[in-house]
Amino acid sequence: MSLDISPVDFEGRNIIQSYGNGKFQISDKKYDHSVLVFPDQIIPWSPIDTNNLIVDDFKKVLTVGPIVELLLLGCGKTTWFLPLPLRDELKEMGLVLEPMDTGAACRTFNVLLGENRRIAAALMLVD
Numbered sequence: 001m002s003l004d005i006s007p008v009d010f011e012g013r014n015i016i017q018s019y020g021n022g023k024f025q026i027s028d029k030k031y032d033h034s035v036l037v038f039p040d041q042i043i044p045w046s047p048i049d050t051n052n053l054i055v056d057d058f059k060k061v062l063t064v065g066p067i068v069e070l071l072l073l074g075c076g077k078t079t080w081f082l083p084l085p086l087r088d089e090l091k092e093m094g095l096v097l098e099p100m101d102t103g104a105a106c107r108t109f110n111v112l113l114g115e116n117r118r119i120a121a122a123l124m125l126v127d
Helices: 055-063 084-092 103-115
Strands: 018-022 024-025 029-031 035-037 043-046 072-073 095-101 117-124
Touching: 018 103, 018 117, 024 035, 029 043, 055 084, 055 117, 072 103, 095 103, 103 117
Parallel strands: 072 095, 072 117
Antiparallel strands: 018 024, 024 029, 035 043, 035 117
16 A cells, blocks of 8 residues: 655645655656655665665765755664664764654654654565
8 A cells, every 4th residue: 555645836846746666756747666765856775675775875865965964764564773882882972763664754854854854764564
C-alpha cells in the first residue's frame, strides 16, 4: 500500500509525497532505492536495512551544505535504535540522528520542512 502524505506545495523544495510498495515519490519523481533527502537535493543512499549501518554511511550528509540540525533516519517498517557507540561517533561528527520507522520519518521531514528547519532524511524502503 502506498500512502500519500503531501497536501501542501513547498515552493521548489523536496516534498516527500508518498512511500511504500518499494519506492518513494519525492517532488513528482519516483525512487526505488534508499535515499538521502535534503530540502534542495536527493542523493542515492546505499544502505538497504539497519543490520550493518556504520559511520561512513552518514558521511555524505556532512558534504551537503548547509549543515543539518537534525537527520531523520527512516529505518523501514520499524524503528531501530542506534548502538550507543555509533550514536556517540555521529554526535562527535556533528550529526544529531533521530531514528524512526520510514513512514514517520517521511511525515516528520515534511512537517519540519514546512517550519524551514535545516533537516535531512536518510530513508530506507518499505515494501
